[in-house]
Amino acid sequence: MHHFATDVLVIGGGGAGAMAAYEASKHGVKVTMVLKGFPERCGITIMAPGAIAGVGSWHEPGDSRDLHFLDTVRGGSFLNEQRLVRILVEEAPDLILELERIGALWQRKADGESYALRIDGGHSYPRCTFLEDRTGREMMRALFGEVKKRNINILSNTMILKLLKDESRVTGAVGLNLETGETVLLRAKTVILTCGGAGNLYLNTSNPTGATGDGYALALDAGAELMDMEFVQFYPLGFLFPNSLRGNLGALLYYVHLFNNKGERFMEKYDPERLELSTRDRVARAIYTEVKEGRGGPHGGVFADMTYHEPGFIAKMQPALYETYQKIGITPEKDRLEVAPTCHFFMGGVRVDENWQSSVPGLFVTGENAAGVHGANRLSQNALAELLVSGARAGKAAAKLAAEIGQAPVDPREAKTATELAGQMLSREDGIRPVTLRNRLRRLMWEKVAVIRSEASLRGALVELEVLKSQLESQALSLKSRHYNQELVEGLENYFLATVAQCVTKAALLRTESRGAHYREDYPAADNKRWLKHLTIRQKADDLTVQEIPVDLAEIKPEGGAL
Numbered sequence: 151m152h153h154f155a156t157d158v159l160v161i162g163g164g165g166a167g168a169m170a171a172y173e174a175s176k177h178g179v180k181v182t183m184v185l186k187g188f189p190e191r192c193g194i195t196i197m198a199p200g201a202i203a204g205v206g207s208w209h210e211p212g213d214s215r216d217l218h219f220l221d222t223v224r225g226g227s228f229l230n231e232q233r234l235v236r237i238l239v240e241e242a243p244d245l246i247l248e249l250e251r252i253g254a255l256w257q258r259k260a261d262g263e264s265y266a267l268r269i270d271g272g273h274s275y276p277r278c279t280f281l282e283d284r285t286g287r288e289m290m291r292a293l294f295g296e297v298k299k300r301n302i303n304i305l306s307n308t309m310i311l312k313l314l315k316d317e318s319r320v321t322g323a324v325g326l327n328l329e330t331g332e333t334v335l336l337r338a339k340t341v342i343l344t345c346g347g348a349g350n351l352y353l354n355t356s357n358p359t360g361a362t363g364d365g366y367a368l369a370l371d372a373g374a375e376l377m378d379m380e381f382v383q384f385y386p387l388g389f390l391f392p393n394s395l396r397g398n399l400g401a402l403l404y405y406v407h408l409f410n411n412k413g414e415r416f417m418e419k420y421d422p423e424r425l426e427l428s429t430r431d432r433v434a435r436a437i438y439t440e441v442k443e444g445r446g447g448p449h450g451g452v453f454a455d456m457t458y459h460e461p462g463f464i465a466k467m468q469p470a471l472y473e474t475y476q477k478i479g480i481t482p483e484k485d486r487l488e489v490a491p492t493c494h495f496f497m498g499g500v501r502v503d504e505n506w507q508s509s510v511p512g513l514f515v516t517g518e519n520a521a522g523v524h525g526a527n528r529l530s531q532n533a534l535a536e537l538l539v540s541g542a543r544a545g546k547a548a549a550k551l552a553a554e555i556g557q558a559p560v561d562p563r564e565a566k567t568a569t570e571l572a573g574q575m576l577s578r579e580d581g582i583r584p585v586t587l588r589n590r591l592r593r594l595m596w597e598k599v600a601v602i603r604s605e606a607s608l609r610g611a612l613v614e615l616e617v618l619k620s621q622l623e624s625q626a627l628s629l630k631s632r633h634y635n636q637e638l639v640e641g642l643e644n645y646f647l648a649t650v651a652q653c654v655t656k657a658a659l660l661r662t663e664s665r666g667a668h669y670r671e672d673y674p675a676a677d678n679k680r681w682l683k684h685l686t687i688r689q690k691a692d693d694l695t696v697q698e699i700p701v702d703l704a705e706i707k708p709e710g711g712a713l
């Protein structure tokens with residue numbers, strides 16, 4: 151077993167983890183980052199093509215931080231924690247500039263000086279900085295430049311399986327070195343959890359393979375509360391073919407017009423003012439409805455049209471996607487691309503305070519693992535802004551707290567227990583293959599807990615989830631090696647996914663209304679009287695207990711009760 155001790159332990163090396171580690175390292179403490187893959191090669195952030203929202207000195211006439219706040223809260227159907235949204239809109243612009251100071255390049259207008267700005271669904275003005283279709287990658291390039299310079303200890307290919315705690319606070323974590331198969335015991339004064347989302351819970355997803363909700367399950371197991379787990383965002387424009395690309399982000403909403411098989415630009419019916427720049431939940435539901443009512447394409451989607459742009463525009467603005475189009479035989483100047491919704495983002499996550507600290511002392515949670523900013527539906531481009539702000543806040547607060555407290559002892563026997571599952575899976579001769587279980591889970595969630603839900607579908611899903619959960623204990627591997635065994639990783643991730651699936655489904659069943667990304671066909675309207683509140687989930691022994699708590703409406707309330 152390998153032992154490490156650090157002041158601040160950052161779990162995850164995406165944008166939120168890199169930002170938190172960078173910030174924590176400014177405060178004279180020892181920082182260690184542990185991640186499931188290779189630095190700059192894993193997580194969702196490197197895939198983000200879009201932009202970062204923030205109203206800085208570059209803003210357009212008429213735009214303001216108050217308006218960004220209003221757009222975010224309206225987009226989130228008033229379920230956002232408003233004090234966190236205020237922090238987001240006030241602090242994101244300086245962090246966008248800070249990224250530039252540490253080496254990120256943002257696209258400029260023709261004058262070569264002022265930022266080129268993108269507008270996307272739900273934003274009132276173009277206010278989002280970007281670089282071609284590799285904004286997230288650029289962000290990571292700049293942040294990791296600092297992470298490497300600052301002597302932050304990086305443990306790559308290490309999967310955390312359990313957080314450690316004493317009676318008063320978090321004390322570290324236990325993981326598995328995926329290269330060697332050895333157990334890793336990490337003692338820490340404070341922990342920042344940044345494991346990203348859980349898109350792999352669904353059959354079609356834009357998320358990379360490692361996005362399996364580990365952070366949500368780890369936090370829940372450590373005693374933290376999850377909040378708003380019923381709100382899962384489906385990006386409207388996922389590829390449908392070829393199969394190897396299915397679910398991947400296929401086009402950007404601000405560069406397409408959407409048509410059904412009758413040649414109608416159908417968003418005129420669903421949101422005549424904003425059309426494709428409506429919020430993602432509305433566009434996803436509109437596509438779902440068009441297809442369900444027989445107006446879809448041969449692959450079960452609708453048609454994204456980019457032919458109206460000047461020649462060369464798409465190649466210039468989204469070069470990586472353009473290259474993909476060419477490989478699959480699509481010429482966006484003349485062809486339409488068939489697309490459909492794909493699981494994209496989790497609005498829910500761990501409930502946190504203004505420093506992104508959870509209810510477990512010393513445990514901070516940032517990026518997609520944290521809840522509160524996005525409410526019932528995330529506005530486009532706000533995730534990258536949120537991970538900068540939450541990473542910076544948590545990094546600073548975790549470092550300060552670590553400087554004040556001592557290292558707590560941890561019991562190495564706990565580490566053994568945490569990795570026992572891996573040993574059992576490796577030694578079991580017969581049983582269910584992790585990939586089989588994973589596929590069943592993903593299909594179940596897609597069919598019963600996705601874009602459109604109902605009491606019957608959710609109750610059915612809960613029953614099936616119980617069965618799937620019991621089958622976790624009979625997972626067996628075809629490959630018995632401890633070194634780089636992806637099947638073993640998949641088997642371990644299935645535990646996390648199954649827990650997240652139960653949380654999403656339980657909360658979705660209890661919320662008898664439709665709001666943001668949560669749509670119940672048996673309760674199609676929002677109900678502010680009954681449901682302007684959060685659902686939180688805690689784990690008590692093997693049981694998940696759900697509680698209703700008030701929403702922070704400190705600055706604005708829904709006008710006239712309507713959303």
Ligand SMILES: Cc1cc2nc3c(=O)[nH]c(=O)nc-3n(C[C@H](O)[C@H](O)[C@H](O)COP(=O)(O)OP(=O)(O)OC[C@H]3O[C@@H](n4cnc5c(N)ncnc54)[C@H](O)[C@@H]3O)c2cc1C
Pocket residue numbers: 161162163164165166167184185186187192193194195196197198199200201202203285286308309310311344345346347356357358360361364365399494495516517518519530531532533534535537
């Ligand atoms: C295709 C796509 C495009 C997007 N585009 C945009 C956009 O343009 N603008 C925008 O604002 N938002 C966008 N989003 C959303 C945004 O990119 C993500 O929400 C955000 O990048 C998540 O960052 P993160 O740091 O929280 O997680 P990630 O970047 O996913 O990082 C998670 C890290 O945790 C590690 N990890 C996971 N589990 C474990 C474990 N058990 N042990 C150790 N390490 C672990 C992973 O290896 C990884 O290093 C997009 C999302 C997708 C899927």
